[in-house]
Amino acid sequence: MLRVRFAPSPTGYLHIGSARTFIFNWMYARRHGGTLILRIDDTDVERNTEASLTSIFEGLKWVDLPWDEFYRQSERLDLHRRLANEILAKGHAYRDFTPAHAADADEDKNEGGQWLANPGMREMSAEESERRAAAGEPFVLRFRTPRGAGRVVKFHDGVYGDQDKKAEDIEDFALLRSTGMPTYHMASCADDADLKISQIIRGQDHLTNTFKHILIFEALGAEIPKFAHLPLLIAPDGSKLSKRKHGPVVSVTTYRDRGFLPHAYVNFLCLLGWSPKDNREQMTRQEIQDIFSFEGINRANAVVNFTEEDPIDPKAQWLNGQHIRTMPLTELLPYVKQSLEAAGLKAPEDAAHFGHVVDTIRARFVSLGDFAVKGLPYFGDTFPTEAASEAKLNEPGARELLRELGARLEVAQEFTEASVEAELRKLATEEAVKAGVLINGSRAALTGQAVGPSAFHLFTAIGRERSIQRLKGV
RNA sequence: GGCGCUAUCGUCUAAUGGUUAGGACAGAGCCCUCUCAAGGCUUAAAUACGGGUUCGAUCCCCGUUAGCGCUACCA
Numbered sequence: 257m258l259r260v261r262f263a264p265s266p267t268g269y270l271h272i273g274s275a276r277t278f279i280f281n282w283m284y285a286r287r288h289g290g291t292l293i294l295r296i297d298d299t300d301v302e303r304n305t306e307a308s309l310t311s312i313f314e315g316l317k318w319v320d321l322p323w324d325e326f327y328r329q330s331e332r333l334d335l336h337r338r339l340a341n342e343i344l345a346k347g348h349a350y351r352d353f354t355p356a357h358a359a360d361a362d363e364d365k366n367e368g369g370q371w372l373a374n375p376g377m378r379e380m381s382a383e384e385s386e387r388r389a390a391a392g393e394p395f396v397l398r399f400r401t402p403r404g405a406g407r408v409v410k411f412h413d414g415v416y417g418d419q420d421k422k423a424e425d426i427e428d429f430a431l432l433r434s435t436g437m438p439t440y441h442m443a444s445c446a447d448d449a450d451l452k453i454s455q456i457i458r459g460q461d462h463l464t465n466t467f468k469h470i471l472i473f474e475a476l477g478a479e480i481p482k483f484a485h486l487p488l489l490i491a492p493d494g495s496k497l498s499k500r501k502h503g504p505v506v507s508v509t510t511y512r513d514r515g516f517l518p519h520a521y522v523n524f525l526c527l528l529g530w531s532p533k534d535n536r537e538q539m540t541r542q543e544i545q546d547i548f549s550f551e552g553i554n555r556a557n558a559v560v561n562f563t564e565e566d567p568i569d570p571k572a573q574w575l576n577g578q579h580i581r582t583m584p585l586t587e588l589l590p591y592v593k594q595s596l597e598a599a600g601l602k603a604p605e606d607a608a609h610f611g612h613v614v615d616t617i618r619a620r621f622v623s624l625g626d627f628a629v630k631g632l633p634y635f636g637d638t639f640p641t642e643a644a645s646e647a648k649l650n651e652p653g654a655r656e657l658l659r660e661l662g663a664r665l666e667v668a669q670e671f672t673e674a675s676v677e678a679e680l681r682k683l684a685t686e687e688a689v690k691a692g693v694l695i696n697g698s699r700a701a702l703t704g705q706a707v708g709p710s711a712f713h714l715f716t717a718i719g720r721e722r723s724i725q726r727l728k729g730v
Numbered sequence: 731g732g733c734g735c736u737a738u739c740g741u742c743u744a745a746u747g748g749u750u751a752g753g754a755c756a757g758a759g760c761c762c763u764c765u766c767a768a769g770g771c772u773u774a775a776a777u778a779c780g781g782g783u784u785c786g787a788u789c790c791c792c793g794u795u796a797g798c799g800c801u802a803c804c805a
Contacts, residue, residue, distance in 0.1 A: 265804085370801055416736095462805090464735080465799095465800070488799080537743095555736060557735095561740085561755085573755090574755055575755090581767095619767060619769095621767090692765085709765095
């Protein structure tokens with residue numbers, strides 16, 4: 257049984273890179289009929305915040321990809337400690353009584369190569385170790401990384417291929433802090449073992465940690481999961497994406513607030529570091545799920561293309577527009593309704609009419625927010641008149657002609673695209689003006705906008721009453 | 731410093747030991763047209779550098795450079 261997990265730590269809002277990791281885990285799990293576990297890795301009590309936890313849920317909920325099981329590491333500390341002590345009992349770990357920060361001087365550490373262990377601690381006799389611990393002296397529990405014997409730790413990565421590292425290059429990393437709290441490595445491995453995680457999919461920043469994790473799994477006598485690491489998402493200048501340096505781009509909610517369709521966002525993130533290899537770009541969630549595999553994952557970091565002026569990657573914007581104009585109307589409507597309501601507008605009661613309106617205008621929209629802003633004339637009674645639109649109305653004779661058109665439409669039998677067009681062209685011919693004057697004038701009168709859908713589509717979208725009213729009130 | 735990972739158009743990426751190195755976004759232009767989009771077409775744009783291996787390397791190997799990651803009692 258395939259089991260994967262997404263394990264964010266609540267130390268900031270849901271990061272775009274984390275969101276992608278979650279999505280890839282979801283795709284992989286769904287593709288193979290596995291179970292997706294959401295686990296909150298909150299062992300760093302100093303940095304955890306409730307706000308962050310809320311933001312993670314908010315982001316994941318919006319992305320609209322449900323998980324199957326949920327855990328919080330802070331509720332499983334007994335397990336972590338128990339397993340850490342098992343490792344100690346088996347002799348794969350030892351107590352390090354070096355005071356915290358004593359070896360912190362970075363200079364010392366880096367000068368003569370890498371730091372592997374604090375002197376004297378690894379070799380301490382069991383008796384002395386027990387005695388000092390019993391006396392209440394604080395210690396950090398360290399893994400006893402195998403030395404000598406040319407031990408090499410190996411694993412196969414689903415994305416990066418075969419990996420190996422000499423044990424002599426791995427330091428004696430901490431398992432338990434002097435506070436008794438487990439470190440990330442300990443908690444993560446203990447939970448992965450306990451929750452029977454069979455496949456770990458996570459960021460490439462954990463690639464070298466994996467050697468340590470394998471050591472822990474072995475010491476635990478647990479089955480070693482399979483691994484697949486994902487290339488990182490980076491800023492245009494090649495640096496790591498950070499809230500402090502790059503602002504809102506790194507947050508999932510930015511895209512939500514910019515009117516993204518959740519699955520357009522999913523589509524975009526999947527294209528960052530993964531490719532279907534058949535030139536497809538726009539894909540539904542289902543299409544991605546059906547073909548997702550590690551073979552399509554690229555090994556180089558991917559740049560999220562944003563600027564200071566615009567936090568949204570142009571390709572993401574384009575994809576959102578593609579989804580908006582091509583997805584089934586019935587699926588789009590609820591999002592538009594929500595967006596209108598958020599702006600204090602009401603969607604038309606008549607579902608068919610609502611669909612008709614949305615369908616006429618959606619081709620030129622790239623964000624859900626456009627429906628409430630550029631779409632205002634279609635859903636509301638008051639709307640601004642743009643300068644360019646005013647200019648159309650100010651063309652000689654334009655206003656008179658438009659009022660006349662309004663009067664004629666008022667008494668007309670029919671009100672369809674064809675009938676309106678016939679009426680308009682007839683008037684143009686009678687008055688010996690170019691139809692364009694009336695056509696562009698109508699758009700200006702009906703929407704206050706100089707640009708927009710074909711004028712004849714406008715009349716039926718705006719509706720008979722309002723159209724006539726707007727023409728006559730010009 | 732040590733260890734590890736990576737390197738194709740501005741960006742996301744495809745490809746193969748032999749191709750005019752393909753697609754998409756963004757850019758430029760044309761067409762369509764009642765405007766703006768959409769759509770269609772065209773155009774410009776890349777194999778980091780140096781060595782090998784080979785009849786032939788973008789692809790395989792080595793080195794250089796650069797970037798990133800790990801090197802915490804962060805995750």
